[in-house]
Amino acid sequence: MNENEELERQFEFLRHLLQEDKMNEFREMFLDWHIYEQGQFYSSLDEQERHRLYTYLSPKEMADMFDTIEEDHQDMKDYLSEMSPRYVADMLNEMYTDNAVDLLNQLDKSEVTRYLSLMKSEDVRKIKQLLGYEDKTAGSIMATEYVSIVANQTVRSALTLLRKKAQEAEIIYYVYVVSEANCLVGVISLRDLIVNDDDTLISDMKEERIISVNVADDQEDVAKTIRDYDFLAVPVVDDHDRLLGIITVDDIIDVIDDEAASDYSGLAGVNVEAIAETPMKASLKRLPWLITLLFLGMSTATLISHYESLITEASILAVFISLITGTAGNAGTQSLAVAVRRLAISDDKDEKFFKLILGEIMTGLITGCVTGLVIFLVVGFWKHNFILGFVIGVAMLCAITVANLAGSFIPMLMEKLGFDPAVASGPFITTLSDLTSVLIYFNIAQLFMGFFIGT
């Protein structure tokens, strides 16, 4: 907290310098900050202040700062529209390609074309290539600023190369060894370079066992590789093992965050990423789900209304509807959460399909039996009616088993069909299990109706 207040105070002071138009004092203090803090400061300014700041900074300085601003920042488009196109083009030139591409992906096609027309042709080629990769693949998040070397060099020349490239490379802690055809043949860490003698040949020390990812791999798989191997970066290759770029650990942290937030949002039926918004905006985002689920829920209501005569005969049945639907919904949500998580971390998705579903049905039967037995006893003693207890117990057993089946089957089906399994969100499963629970409950009740009325 204290550090935050200190930073807040400095923000205030800097803003003051900006308003007084004291460019030199401002630059001296501002450029001393970490680029992340610069980005935070920039995001906190109003349009006029941003404009002045923009006149103070070179495109390179602005680019360094923009590298740290989250690309999905809502005001990104405004920021760029406040600068001259030529300045933006220079800034994009100076940014790491992966960040420049992320930024361009936020813009309209016409704007992208305009900026690209002002950039150096070599950079444009690189950027266009990256823009071509499908979203959420390794290609879409990789950077092209890496350091590579051929194998017949020495440690000394590798270090010289690193020194030269240190300014522009996104990460210099790995040097990638390539063949003449730019195929990846080895990896050397900077740790290895500084430990070994200057005259050692690269070919003698390179790690033969290369861990790389394919440019078309899913970003989640890349995240898994970096996490498992504790890498700081992983090389990206094409189908012919040609080195195309690298993905660094900081980008992977963003991937992990995004995936976690999306799974979490799916379970709740709301996008939790959009924060600090007005109630009106929040409502507009939540309403589509709520209304959709309301109409799905209407089918449950319609179903119940088919059994209205049954309820008129035995209003006690109405008392337990929400208990049965609620419990089955809880069980279904548990299954769903486990299934989505397993799909996210599993390597071999086909093999586990039936095993997981079968396991969930078994789990449903066991938890259903126990829960059913408990409710049988509770209702039996409470209402002095063990036949009613039996009906509710059996209905609960069936409803929980079906909910577990739905909770595991639907996300797996989504995955098979190529959708994000998290789309089969929690509220959707709950509403679906409501419908089946009610159907099961009233059908069983109907069977036993003669027995428990009047007992």
Next chain:
Amino acid sequence: MNENEELERQFEFLRHLLQEDKMNEFREMFLDWHIYEQGQFYSSLDEQERHRLYTYLSPKEMADMFDTIEEDHQDMKDYLSEMSPRYVADMLNEMYTDNAVDLLNQLDKSEVTRYLSLMKSEDVRKIKQLLGYEDKTAGSIMATEYVSIVANQTVRSALTLLRKKAQEAEIIYYVYVVSEANCLVGVISLRDLIVNDDDTLISDMKEERIISVNVADDQEDVAKTIRDYDFLAVPVVDDHDRLLGIITVDDIIDVIDDEAASDYSGLAGVNVEAIAETPMKASLKRLPWLITLLFLGMSTATLISHYESLITEASILAVFISLITGTAGNAGTQSLAVAVRRLAISDDKDEKFFKLILGEIMTGLITGCVTGLVIFLVVGFWKHNFILGFVIGVAMLCAITVANLAGSFIPMLMEKLGFDPAVASGPFITTLSDLTSVLIYFNIAQLFMGFFIGT
């Protein structure tokens, strides 16, 4: 997939070598692997095979491999019990302190004491210090293997020091500049070292603006720092700015994963981390929640049973119970998810308390009005009964608003009381909102009873 099969094939071959007792061939191939793959292989063996592998490897080699095995691996205790205590002690000596501590935290006190009694006194001191830090703080996840230097040295001596420490340090890409009293006064990256001239003084190039974390900081805050600043490691200091250790990005990825999984588990009311278990084990873990919620749900049932006479009079009321509870539950889950997420990423929790709650109430009113209006029209036209539609619409508006209030207030209260806000899990909120929804619904229905019966 193809790479996985290749690895699988190699696993088979290596297992074969193990069974044939071909130690030299085995070692040559095994030690060529990445330590993560070694760990995967080790985890896939049976007890007899593990025992043979253990006789093949030195404590240092075993330690490198153990550094990559997740510390919460269920079989960790078995693994250690299969080795001689002296060997385990040597292995713990060789492991990074943070990993050794994580491992020891899995064991019983008596075992810890036994292993520590066999270790070098200096290591024991370090480990005991780390064992003393509270769970989930910076202290509990930091490593003590860092490289530090005093400011009056040159780049050359820093590089010499790095070369010497490269084998044991967990990360060598930062050198921490300390005062005589071991206070942190600066940070230099290896990038800076190799770019600068060998004779440059450390004091001339060190970054003055140091970002560090306190040893008592929550691990989530450390994660936020590393993520925001894109650091590979962050130094950990005590209240007097003395350097105690470092936290590396790979440990932070684990923290982010764990926190995400725990939020996600909370929302579903099930621990999703425990995977690949038998249906029986899974059931035992899910049943406590299901039964607890069943009894909470019983209170809803009891409440409904108070209104049984109302239902007998107008069985149509029963048709809409689950629609109202379901929709309110969905709205409450949305609020809950947003609140838990905001609490996780917010810096300043006090200030936002009332703003968030107020925002959620407003959001509840807006979504409630729209949803209520929709259901008013639907029920009105469907049942040709606009008074019934009005009752259900108003009940839905109230129920959604209350659910939004509960969904945001309860996790914030948990946070205030020092609990993990994710403990206020989704099913709990849903069940609670069921209860209030039913109460609201029947009270409003009772008020208008005279009007819509017989219309």
